[in-house]
Amino acid sequence: MADFTDGFWNLYIALLTLLSIAGCGLLLWSQANYKAAAGSTTGHVWDDDLTELNTPMPRWWMWLFWITIVFALGYLVLYPGLGSFAGRLGWQSASAYRRELAQADAEYGPLFAQYARQDLRVVAADPKAHAIGERLFLTYCAQCHGSDARGNKGFPNLTDKDWLYGGAPEVIKNTILHGRNGVMPPMGAALGADQDVENVAHYVRSLSGLTADPIKTVFGRAKFGACAACHGADARGNQALGAPNLSDKVWLHGGSEATVMETIRKGRNSTMPAFETFLGEPKVHLLAAYVWSLSNEPTKVAKK
Amino acid sequence: MNSAAPKSQVIRMYAAREEIHPREATGRYASLRWVCVWLTQLVYYGLPWLGWNGRQAVLFDLGARKFYIFGMVLWPQDFIYLAALLIICAYCLFLVTAVAGRVWCGFACPQTVYTEVFMWIERRIEGPRSARIRLDRQPWSVDKAARKSAKHAAWALVALWTGFTFVAYFTPVSVLAREVASFALGPWEGFWILFYALATYGNAGWMREQVCKYMCPYARFQSAMFDQDTLIVSYDTARGEPRSARAVQTESKGGGDCIDCRLCVQVCPTGIDIRDGLQYECIGCAACVDACNLVMDKVGLARGLVRYTTAHAVTAGLSAGAIRRRVLRPRVLIYSALLLLIAGAFGVSLALRLPLKLDVIRDRGAMGREVENGMIENVYRLQIMNTAEAAHTFRVGVTGIASIALAEPVEAMLEGASARTLAVRVRIATGAGKPGSNHIAFELEALDQPSLRVRESAVFIVPR
Numbered sequence: 001m002a003d004f005t006d007g008f009w010n011l012y013i014a015l016l017t018l019l020s021i022a023g024c025g026l027l028l029w030s031q032a033n034y035k036a037a038a039g040s041t042t043g044h045v046w047d048d049d050l051t052e053l054n055t056p057m058p059r060w061w062m063w064l065f066w067i068t069i070v071f072a073l074g075y076l077v078l079y080p081g082l083g084s085f086a087g088r089l090g091w092q093s094a095s096a097y098r099r100e101l102a103q104a105d106a107e108y109g110p111l112f113a114q115y116a117r118q119d120l121r122v123v124a125a126d127p128k129a130h131a132i133g134e135r136l137f138l139t140y141c142a143q144c145h146g147s148d149a150r151g152n153k154g155f156p157n158l159t160d161k162d163w164l165y166g167g168a169p170e171v172i173k174n175t176i177l178h179g180r181n182g183v184m185p186p187m188g189a190a191l192g193a194d195q196d197v198e199n200v201a202h203y204v205r206s207l208s209g210l211t212a213d214p215i216k217t218v219f220g221r222a223k224f225g226a227c228a229a230c231h232g233a234d235a236r237g238n239q240a241l242g243a244p245n246l247s248d249k250v251w252l253h254g255g256s257e258a259t260v261m262e263t264i265r266k267g268r269n270s271t272m273p274a275f276e277t278f279l280g281e282p283k284v285h286l287l288a289a290y291v292w293s294l295s296n297e298p299t300k301v302a303k304k
Numbered sequence: 305m306n307s308a309a310p311k312s313q314v315i316r317m318y319a320a321r322e323e324i325h326p327r328e329a330t331g332r333y334a335s336l337r338w339v340c341v342w343l344t345q346l347v348y349y350g351l352p353w354l355g356w357n358g359r360q361a362v363l364f365d366l367g368a369r370k371f372y373i374f375g376m377v378l379w380p381q382d383f384i385y386l387a388a389l390l391i392i393c394a395y396c397l398f399l400v401t402a403v404a405g406r407v408w409c410g411f412a413c414p415q416t417v418y419t420e421v422f423m424w425i426e427r428r429i430e431g432p433r434s435a436r437i438r439l440d441r442q443p444w445s446v447d448k449a450a451r452k453s454a455k456h457a458a459w460a461l462v463a464l465w466t467g468f469t470f471v472a473y474f475t476p477v478s479v480l481a482r483e484v485a486s487f488a489l490g491p492w493e494g495f496w497i498l499f500y501a502l503a504t505y506g507n508a509g510w511m512r513e514q515v516c517k518y519m520c521p522y523a524r525f526q527s528a529m530f531d532q533d534t535l536i537v538s539y540d541t542a543r544g545e546p547r548s549a550r551a552v553q554t555e556s557k558g559g560g561d562c563i564d565c566r567l568c569v570q571v572c573p574t575g576i577d578i579r580d581g582l583q584y585e586c587i588g589c590a591a592c593v594d595a596c597n598l599v600m601d602k603v604g605l606a607r608g609l610v611r612y613t614t615a616h617a618v619t620a621g622l623s624a625g626a627i628r629r630r631v632l633r634p635r636v637l638i639y640s641a642l643l644l645l646i647a648g649a650f651g652v653s654l655a656l657r658l659p660l661k662l663d664v665i666r667d668r669g670a671m672g673r674e675v676e677n678g679m680i681e682n683v684y685r686l687q688i689m690n691t692a693e694a695a696h697t698f699r700v701g702v703t704g705i706a707s708i709a710l711a712e713p714v715e716a717m718l719e720g721a722s723a724r725t726l727a728v729r730v731r732i733a734t735g736a737g738k739p740g741s742n743h744i745a746f747e748l749e750a751l752d753q754p755s756l757r758v759r760e761s762a763v764f765i766v767p768r
Contacts, residue, residue, distance in 0.1 A: 031317050031318070032316070032318055033316075034317045035314045035317075036315055036317070037313070037314055037315070038313040038315045054315070054317075056315050056317055056318060056319035057318050057319070058319060058514055058518055059318040059319060059321065061318070061518065135725070138685065138725055138727070142685075142727075143669060144669060145669075146667050146670060146683050147683050147685045147727035148683050148727040148729055149727075150683070150729070152673070153670075155669075
């Protein structure tokens with residue numbers, strides 16, 4: 001409870017609180033012993049001639065006031081409220097949250113644990129696990145990859161067979177657990193002139209069968225050596241590095257000439273966050289099985 | 305309440321409650337009240353035990369957020385019906401109060417009903433009014449202790465049963481009974497059974513008229529709905545006064561019909577004297593009417609010295625027919641018209657309610673994307689809620705722009721009373737639709753029941 005920068009304010013608040021409660025008690029006590037003549041008025045006159053009779057309140061009502069005072073004191077002893085005093089119970093909203101989390105884990109943990117023990121391919125074939133995975137995906141993954149998992153510009157499509165880091169279920173799980181950081185360095189300076197960037201772009205587009213200037217393609221192929229370190233001499237990419245296959249029709253950031261040139265010139269930096277600490281391994285297990293099932297037919301595999 | 309006290313008396317600002325020992329009233333209105341007690345309580349205590357389709361007929365499953373009322377399953381989305389129901393109840397109260405005063409208070413209010421039950425128990429154990437007063441004045445004895453503890457034990461039993469019944473509307477009664485039998489109640493179930501029992505015991509046993517006088521907001525604002533033609537329990541001053549004992553009356557052959565037997569005061573559950581005129585404490589229970597009629601029968605005078613009548617009728621001496629004709633006054637007609645309108649709309653809306661709901665959420669991550677053959681694709685999440693208790697398979701359709709279609713046909717099976725989220729892709733041909741947002745609509749239709757279909761509008765975005 002370091003909310004106060006100075007010990008004075010702690011005392012100030014605590015004293016004010018206690019004085020207010022004592023003041024309420026004093027008022028109650030004095031009023032309980034107040035007597036008035038029956039039929040007398042409170043002295044309050046409004047709208048010319050309306051007055052208020054001094055009619056007694058029921059006594060149980062007064063006891064309710066005393067009960068609130070006792071409750072307030074009891075509360076201040078047990079719970080935080082009196083300055084920086086933490087209360088005898090040591091209650092904290094953070095610990096209450098952690099307790100709820102622990103309760104949820106105790107309730108749903110066994111179900112997740114049961115799937116976590118199974119092979120990912122078996123989990124993928126389980127319709128109940130699929131439904132859980134779908135819900136998890138819609139909650140945690142759909143923001144970037146889309147509700148249909150078909151991705152978005154800069155965020156890969158998870159329903160095709162084209163994988164940046166590999167499509168085996170274990171690799172997918174690893175990707176979700178630890179995240180990925182896909183870096184394409186800016187190659188503009190390394191390639192030289194802007195004309196070279198354009199040539200390489202035409203060469204790369206030609207690999208996917210897109211329209212490209214044949215002369216620029218030839219010049220681009222000569223410069224592709226700078227890219228081959230990651231994308232390979234045949235431009236088929238390298239899943240160990242997350243370097244995409246440039247010879248297929250899948251374009252993570254877009255396949256137009258301008259976009260490819262921009263990618264080459266400025267590079268790309270894509271991040272898949274790590275979910276291990278956030279979701280925990282058992283949930284990631286279900287998610288990985290679900291994602292894998294989007295591009296595979298799990299029932300056939302499981303029956304083998 | 306202090307009108308009878310001398311002016312010079314000194315009062316304290318907090319007055320102790322004066323115990324009221326109402327005498328038992330018998331007669332037409334007392335019987336009517338017992339009919340109300342039986343009707344309301346048979347429904348209240350009996351409903352949780354009623355089965356329907358293999359489940360409890362009326363069950364409010366807070367955990368699953370599903371509210372079963374006979375053949376109907378309401379979801380949190382249907383909360384509007386609760387609001388409408390409360391509005392209907394409010395208008396019923398307005399209407400009834402404008403016509404007949406606080407009859408709700410006197411005959412059907414739970415406070416009155418449980419007080420009636422508790423007073424019945426009290427009479428069985430402690431005896432009639434005079435015996436109860438005597439018992440209270442007595443010093444403690446074995447007999448007094450035995451009677452008092454028997455009364456409180458009986459009250460506690462009724463109260464606990466009431467609390468149990470209350471919670472049985474939220475936890476299935478079979479489960480709850482098993483939990484109670486094995487002392488395995490959940491903390492909240494235990495709390496609510498005890499809390500509701502304590503409230504019943506305290507309010508019907510101890511607080512009684514104090515609830516109506518100091519706690520209940522309706523008691524106070526119902527007075528604002530009274531007018532000169534509202535039926536109220538009234539003492540006929542012109543006929544009754546000057547009041548005097550029977551012996552004096554027969555001797556002098558004069559005076560009013562009131563023989564000042566004070567029975568009307570003794571039966572009053574709120575401890576007032578109706579002969580002082582309309583008072584805010586009066587709950588319109590007509591116990592004094594029953595008591596006075598009985599006395600009038602005995603002394604051979606006409607009934608109705610204390611009766612249900614209107615302020616207007618007393619001053620102008622209207623006949624019963626004239627009172628009835630005055631019921632049809634603008635205030636009553638307006639209340640009735642509004643009530644009929646709202647209740648009608650409520651009924652129609654409930655009858656036409658489809659047990660199927662559809663929410664459409666467009667994926668915000670992407671505007672629209674270009675797919676094969678230059679088609680434009682948008683992605684949507686469909687939240688489908690099958691609120692019926694039978695499983696259905698639904699077909700998704702989409703309309704609104706020429707050439708609009710789903711990327712692949714979508715059919716979804718939903719279990720009874722379940723929800724499911726589907727991601728669907730919608731495509732239009734190049735050039736169809738205008739750049740920017742286009743209005744489209746999703747349609748959901750049950751394959752086995754074509755009448756079970758909903759339509760939900762959405763937006764399709766074509767990139768500029």
